[in-house]
Amino acid sequence: MFKSYLTIAFRSFWKNKFYSLLNIFGLASGVASCLLIFLFVSHELGYDQFFKDKDQIFRVVTSAVMGEEKGRIAVSGSILGPIAKREVPGVELFCRYADVGIFKPTIVKEGERVFMEKTFSYADSSFFKVFSFNLIEGDVETVLKDPSSVVITSSMARKYFPGGSPMGKTLRINNNTDKKVTGVVADPPANSHLQFNFICAFHSMEDGEQWFPMNYITYLKLEEGVNAGEVGTKINAIVERELGEQLEGSGMSVSFEMQPVTDIYMDSSLQADIGQRGNMSNTLAFALIGVFILLVACVNYINLTTARSEKRAREVGIRKVMGAVRTHIILQFYGETLIITFLAVLLAGGITEFTLPAFNELIGQKISISYFDNPGWIALLAAVVFAITLIAGSYPALYLSQFIPVKVLKGTFNPGKAGDMFRKALVIFQFSISIFLILGTLVIYQQLNFTNSKDLGYNSEQVIVVPFADRKMFNKFEAFSSELKQNSAIGDVSRGSAMMGNILATWSSYKDGMDPNKGIRTLGFTTDDQMVNTLGIELLAGEGFNATSMQLNDSTEEPLNNHVVVNEALVRMLGWRAEEAVGQTLHYGDETSGKIVGVMKDFHFNSLRSQIDPLFFFVSPWQDRYVYVKVNNINDPAGVDHVRDVWMNIFADAPFEYSLLDTELQRLYDSEQRQASVLVLFTLLSVVIGVLGLFGLTNYMIEKRTKEIGIRKTLGANVIGLVRLLSWDFLKLVLIANLIAWPFAWYFMNGWLENFAYHISMSWVYFAVTGVAVVVVAFLTVAWHSINTARMNPVKSLRYE
Numbered sequence: 001m002f003k004s005y006l007t008i009a010f011r012s013f014w015k016n017k018f019y020s021l022l023n024i025f026g027l028a029s030g031v032a033s034c035l036l037i038f039l040f041v042s043h044e045l046g047y048d049q050f051f052k053d054k055d056q057i058f059r060v061v062t063s064a065v066m067g068e069e070k071g072r073i074a075v076s077g078s079i080l081g082p083i084a085k086r087e088v089p090g091v092e093l094f095c096r097y098a099d100v101g102i103f104k105p106t107i108v109k110e111g112e113r114v115f116m117e118k119t120f121s122y123a124d125s126s127f128f129k130v131f132s133f134n135l136i137e138g139d140v141e142t143v144l145k146d147p148s149s150v151v152i153t154s155s156m157a158r159k160y161f162p163g164g165s166p167m168g169k170t171l172r173i174n175n176n177t178d179k180k181v182t183g184v185v186a187d188p189p190a191n192s193h194l195q196f197n198f199i200c201a202f203h204s205m206e207d208g209e210q211w212f213p214m215n216y217i218t219y220l221k222l223e224e225g226v227n228a229g230e231v232g233t234k235i236n237a238i239v240e241r242e243l244g245e246q247l248e249g250s251g252m253s254v255s256f257e258m259q260p261v262t263d264i265y266m267d268s269s270l271q272a273d274i275g276q277r278g279n280m281s282n283t284l285a286f287a288l289i290g291v292f293i294l295l296v297a298c299v300n301y302i303n304l305t306t307a308r309s310e311k312r313a314r315e316v317g318i319r320k321v322m323g324a325v326r327t328h329i330i331l332q333f334y335g336e337t338l339i340i341t342f343l344a345v346l347l348a349g350g351i352t353e354f355t356l357p358a359f360n361e362l363i364g365q366k367i368s369i370s371y372f373d374n375p376g377w378i379a380l381l382a383a384v385v386f387a388i389t390l391i392a393g394s395y396p397a398l399y400l401s402q403f404i405p406v407k408v409l410k411g412t413f414n415p416g417k418a419g420d421m422f423r424k425a426l427v428i429f430q431f432s433i434s435i436f437l438i439l440g441t442l443v444i445y446q447q448l449n450f451t452n453s454k455d456l457g458y459n460s461e462q463v464i465v466v467p468f469a470d471r472k473m474f475n476k477f478e479a480f481s482s483e484l485k486q487n488s489a490i491g492d493v494s495r496g497s498a499m500m501g502n503i504l505a506t507w508s509s510y511k512d513g514m515d516p517n518k519g520i521r522t523l524g525f526t527t528d529d530q531m532v533n534t535l536g537i538e539l540l541a542g543e544g545f546n547a548t549s550m551q552l553n554d555s556t557e558e559p560l561n562n563h564v565v566v567n568e569a570l571v572r573m574l575g576w577r578a579e580e581a582v583g584q585t586l587h588y589g590d591e592t593s594g595k596i597v598g599v600m601k602d603f604h605f606n607s608l609r610s611q612i613d614p615l616f617f618f619v620s621p622w623q624d625r626y627v628y629v630k631v632n633n634i635n636d637p638a639g640v641d642h643v644r645d646v647w648m649n650i651f652a653d654a655p656f657e658y659s660l661l662d663t664e665l666q667r668l669y670d671s672e673q674r675q676a677s678v679l680v681l682f683t684l685l686s687v688v689i690g691v692l693g694l695f696g697l698t699n700y701m702i703e704k705r706t707k708e709i710g711i712r713k714t715l716g717a718n719v720i721g722l723v724r725l726l727s728w729d730f731l732k733l734v735l736i737a738n739l740i741a742w743p744f745a746w747y748f749m750n751g752w753l754e755n756f757a758y759h760i761s762m763s764w765v766y767f768a769v770t771g772v773a774v775v776v777v778a779f780l781t782v783a784w785h786s787i788n789t790a791r792m793n794p795v796k797s798l799r800y801e
Helices: 002-015 017-045 080-087 154-160 228-248 280-307 309-321 326-363 375-400 405-410 416-453 477-484 531-535 568-573 637-650 661-704 706-714 719-753 764-790 794-799
Strands: 057-066 069-073 091-099 106-110 113-117 120-123 135-137 149-153 170-173 177-185 198-201 217-222 252-260 463-467 490-496 506-511 520-526 539-542 563-567 585-588 592-600 615-618 626-631
Touching: 017 280, 017 326, 017 375, 017 661, 057 080, 057 228, 080 091, 080 217, 080 228, 113 154, 149 154, 149 170, 154 177, 217 228, 228 252, 280 375, 280 416, 280 661, 326 375, 326 661, 416 661, 416 719, 416 764, 463 637, 463 661, 477 490, 477 626, 477 637, 490 531, 490 637, 520 568, 531 626, 563 568, 563 585, 568 592, 568 615, 585 615, 592 615, 626 637, 661 719, 661 764, 706 719, 719 764
Parallel strands: 120 198, 149 177, 520 615, 563 592
Antiparallel strands: 057 069, 057 217, 057 252, 091 120, 091 217, 106 113, 106 170, 135 177, 149 198, 170 177, 463 626, 490 626, 506 520, 506 585, 539 592, 563 615, 585 592
8 A cells, every 4th residue: 555655646746747846845945944043043042051060050140239220240259259169068169260352362472473362261270170171181180270371272272383282382471471281172162152262270360369359250060959049149148248348338239149051141131241142032033933934835835735636636536436535545645745845854954964054154153963973863854854744734635635526526526715715824824924024134134234324423434453462562552653653644543441342341430429329330441632533532522631631650650630531421410511521520430530621422332232321531551452543544555554564563572463443343233244144044035935835826726727818818808907817816915914914023123123222213114115025026926927828829728628
């Protein structure tokens, strides 16, 4: 019996090659899309799942209240880990971690090889006992015990020590410190929230055990079975004991919470965090898109199979007359679906393998797939085959197997309106999904265009930013700046403590007569008297920094006159007008104050996701880490070449690296850019799959009405009238799909836009453009068949069987 079913199935495929290929290609496209999305989603959800003792590892998160402001930050004081290990039962290990690369690059030198490294970290000696990274060379127990030790990744070993072992070799750090390589670790997996190339012993930077400042990420590994919540409660009891009285009078309160290591990547709400972060809502949305695309492909199969029901009806009738029961016929149709699905999944696996490198480049990840090394993939593909067979095969099998043989063989069989209505509903579902995805893609791209073109309130174009690795380099800043300006290709030169778009340093500020305990959370940026000119920041009042502002104490290298320049947001929160603020005193930090010498018009110094925060500029040269150089014509290489030449003349021991400020600002929206690119890809696939289904369904339905068209032409109908008649049945389904998709798109995309403090509005134009585009695509798909059939000689149409 099985052989008979197989023979019938292949005969049916061969007889209907066009529809069979449509089904296979449509399903393969849907499955391949679903597999790629599944790879992305599993990668996102799999962050830090590879750690051996992941259920016992926690990051200690600080919850701080400063005046009226509340926040959660990823860092804590250097004392937290040691005191938790000493006094809290159940804490097996602690590890402090500092990624200095987020603040400034590090010069690493070995012989003639010199590079600026942006992923340079420090960690306690317990690092490799807490985190089960693959240590290729070195002893886990001792690898970071020596203060002068450094562990490097295998890629760095190849970069600095090609062809030889790095163990015991020396690396020169920032031209002033030697580190001995004591271990080589495999590159961290792409789905680890900890990304590093160098890890130095924490002892070499430790400043004693202190609660403040909070500069380090603290991890705790608990003993098996210990309740993390109870550990957090005991830590907070220690904080109350140690800091209660001190904090009570400051208006500040601090508490700690335990965050599982596997939750870190999806938590983007923390300040002072390191690395990229995911978004659970977006990840689940992509998973849903994958399911929808697969459903769209299944809908194609159902539509094309049931649409050909009349051609299979006589076969079913004869088989029933010959003794076949309904169960046998159901199994036959399920078998046909199974064969098509199996072939489609095989093709989808090849498509996925072939397109994965391009997909990785699109999303900025390093996802891999290995069908045979991982039995789970074989099981997953088998489950996909079974699920699609069940979803796509059930309705055709149950529908076709119910035909009554007497009616079929007498020629009185009529599938009725129920089948047509179901197919129309499926077409509406298909196009509703495609329209929703098109609208989502359009809105995301419009928002990205908005962020890239919005006036930020300062000039980021034609500005290059050069990082300074250490304080000694800044001692030569004046010489560097002076020599740069001797070339007409260079405009202004300034310096600052952070890259625009990444200003993180936070202070509590207040004015005279204001309760210090109710200070305003304010971001601080150290700079000089040239920054306002370099970036073209508008001053509303005052003159800004001047020569007096830049005078320093020779012994402390701190300014003799504390001057500050503030933005409008801070002035408003302090209750002043711009003119009133000039000359007033701003208190910030513990006991520091400065005279306000200028008020800046608000500008977007960080992402457009958030409102413009209160900000002040102040002078503190030892904190400056970046040089901002205004180039008069960025397209003329002479400007950058001159900066490079001067750099190599003054800083011969440091490699020259620079970035364009506007490019760095665009990177703030990398995640949205990747989302948009992925969404475009899968939106196009969903549209293509839907159009393929519509193409096949149109072909069959027009084929079915060939005699009707011949009669209408005989009675005088023209081509335009026939095309309109044949197209309208399908176009009205697309119009209904628009009306269904629009409300959902409006609701969900408005919610997405709320992630930005500054965003576009949902214009009716987006809906109109999408609606017209989809109707045009559907019309062209239907019209191709309609025109060919309408132009056919009516004699041929009337003879058509």
